[in-house]
Amino acid sequence: MDYEAIGLKAGLEIHQQLDTEEKLFCHCPTVLRDIKERNSEFHRFLRATVSELGEMDRAAEEEMMAQRRFTYYAYDTTCLVEDDEEPPAPLNNEALEIALTIAKLFGMTPVEEVHTMRKLVIDGSNTTGFQRTALVALHGRLPGGCRLDSICLEEEAAQRVDDRTFSLDRLGIPLVEISTAPCLRTPEEVQEVAEYIGMVLRSTGRVKRGIGTIRQDINISIRGGARVEIKGVQELDLIADAVKGEVKRQLALLAIKDELLSRRAAVMEEFRDVTPLFSETGSKILKKAPCILAVFLQEFGGLVGREIQPGRRLGSELADYAKKCGVGGIFHTDELPAYGISEGEISRLRVELRASEGDCIVLVAGERERAECAARQVMKRAKLALVGIPEETRRMLGEGESTAYLRPLPGAARMYPETDVFPVRLTPPEWEAIEVPELLSVRAERFVRDLGLDPAVARQIAYSDRIGLFEAAVSEGIRPSVAARTLASTLRELKRDGIKVDGIGDREILELFRMVESGRLAKEAIPSVLKSMAGGKSLEDAIQEVAPPMTEEGLEALIDRIVRERESFVRERGRRALGPLMGVVMAEARGRVDGKVIASMLGRAIDRITGGDERRLNTEGKRIDENA
Amino acid sequence: MMRALSGSRVRCRVGDQDLEGVYITEREGRAVVKLSSGYNIGIDIARLEVIGPSPETVLPLARIEQDPDLPECSIISTGGTIASRIDYRTGAVTSQFSAEDILRAIPELTSIARYNAIQVSTILSENMNIAIWQRLAHAIHDEIERGVRGVIVMHGTDTMAFTASAISFMVPAPVPIVFVGAQRSADRPSSDSAMNAICSAVAAVSGLGEVSVVMHDTTSDDRCAIHRATRVRKMHTSRRDAFQSIGIPPLGYVEYPSLKMTLSSGVVRRGERALSLQTEMEPRCALLLFAPGMPPDILEGYHGMKGLVISGTGLGHVGSDWVPVIRELIDGGTHVVMTSQCLHGRVCDRVYDTGRDLLAAGVIEGEDLLPEVALVKLSWILGREEGPEEVSRLMQQSLRGEICRRSIHGL
Ligand SMILES: [Zn+2]
16 A cells, blocks of 8 residues: 555554552552452442533543443542542652653753643543643654654543443553654554664663553544544554555545545434334344434445455444444344345335435434434434544554544543642753663673674564663673573573463572572573562572572482493593593483582592592592581 | 644644644643644644634534423522533533533433523632532522422532531521532543433432432432431542441432432421522531640630530540540530541440540530531531530431431441
């Protein structure tokens, strides 16, 4: 596809949780909890506030269509601030410092004074009904020429447990929101920039890791189309496909629009109650519905059922709008007869509405009020199809290219100051004092250059969670190859096999490296020791289990056997056989007995064969009984 | 150069780029500018360039229809904010006091009653005083005399319990007088203001016949409690359920959103009390919290006061070195009432020596009066009565349900 020709413009909004001690506006820890650990729950309604223009934010208005009672789960790690029962604490300075560090990494300009705002969000995910957010810095640079618009410091929303239930553990965790200008031109470029931004964020070493800690929203438009935001893409690998999918959808909708216009299609202003027509229907949904309404889409025939994305039709878009009223979905004549609705019922429906084959009829069913709401929503969306593409926020469906409607794109007029939080002045000396960490990409290059690591391994290490461990190990003299192999391959392989290695602490792994470096343990034993530690054993116990130290008798027997097997060699070389034989013994006893002990015992064994002077041994090594 | 006015369009340079926005205000020598993204930033005021005048704003406000068939209630505002409007252009939040504005913000009210809105003051509740109580009492009295079915008083929560108890003494009435406020500001979607107001309207048209405070019962938006004005206290700085009845259960509840109302058996019913108005209050009264080691000469500052309520320790005690000074005060004409800082429970100065000495000195035992209520009541009694025996008798007699004859267990 020639993305330049169709005028693709895309931008990214990346949300990254910060790994701070405390939350952004209270002193609770930033830990996630199991909902089973909740110690109380409470219920709230949210109502949209009306702006001065008497105009409710359109996203907010849609949420208000059904007054919803939300349930919140609280924990011993949440407080009255999350409950919206106490004014917020001052802006968390640690979080601000991390945001400034990131801003500096992107070459941004900090604002002189940071003002915390309230951004209206009444979907229940914020107990207050708004999200606290503050603009920290502006105008950054990206490789490839695209620009960053801004970086904001925000509070994370509560985690949705189900439709109307939220868990407060996540609410208030600091996150940065990084927005690029809409200057990305291909799906691949969008994905690359997302990867780059992610790398820069992780370079600080102060962002949270793991699933759900980073989310990317993508803004996409094509010429003649509309700005659409795809929310919460969690996997980087899905970004390019998401962009491609949205381009496909917009092109298909534009084609549908052109065809509708050439057919002089129209949406009838009235919907019709057709409940009696389905009194004997085979459709369970229609049969139990107290009210069935028909929306007449003149000259829409065939287009409502046309695919616009894999598994998605114009009909799916109509259904998404209708579902906002609490109905399960819609039926439309492009897909009928089916679902128990008969040919005869369709014919009678067409007669009743005086519709021809070129028209499409949409059915919504449910309680009257809901059905009427849904019918109006279908009409609203169908009319938008005649104009083009509505500006929307959409969500990814599974791992494919397809998305579903979430809500209208929020208008700009939904922010007002958070008067409970004082502004924070940023002075030039404070900005100067922010230390800029080494980028992970630069670090990987350094590992290749200075440590001789393979570039792929170097990258893996630099980007891994164990980067701190690696740097510490190398700086105290652990061989980089051993550390790199363990961290880049061994741990990954074990994890792939389902072994829970994430629980093994950096400190224990460093101690393991020291054991290997000192010869107590063979490096070949590392995977088995890690596996044993993942099973809950301490390092000591794991080593004991994997490579038990050899007993004196065992070592004696081993040495005896080796010396006897090479008796002629020993007789020939005498004491000079010690060096070569050390290698042989070490290969078998390796990592389990100290080298000096082996040398001493081996020397005596040689002497026994050659009749040499035992006392000389003391100059070469301690006697084994002194050493025990 | 044009001067920046609130709402002026301005340009400023941040880094190497020009930004446009709307000038909001000046704050500590720094301009607050709202950028087109909606974010505010603070910026050196000298770096602003005004590029255009403030655009006109029009207010196409929805008309509010009141149902003439519903009973009429009065909404009297003292400055507590139940409804507010946000100007997203400037971020300014303004409190709304007209009936129209309140009903536009809380349209559910229109299905409960029709309303006449009166504003007696626009003060922060900590600036409340006797003069405003008296104005409020007159306004309430006049509305009830005019025939309204109930009165809703919107009040800041900090001193709402004081005002509600003052009105209890000043305006005995046959109809409900309901005080309501909000703990979380009305400009937030989660505010308790709308639900509290709706529940207060339900209480205002109900069969209740006394002065009450209607606020959230729990942290959830599940029900409001109706508290007797003379037994209620703000017990939390910020929680929605800050108001608690002390020593008695709440008078009733209003479930939300069903608006089902239940009243307890012991409440004063609509029509039981006749309307009257007695607004005189003695301003020279004070409330003093005793703490261990407080020097007795502090009391010298209270010489010349007409009334003093002491919030004493436990059963109603002060350090024994206070007793002679208190005796001097009483001999000098100050009426001294003892209450307890325990809040829960009854004062009894007959158990320990200090208590007996206080009684001998002429201190009036304040029964289980809440200290604040004791102050309001003393001030109201002293507005008409001077005789020590009569003052003492009235202080120990329940006039508006402020004293419980029995201390009920389980509360
Ligand atoms: Zn907290």
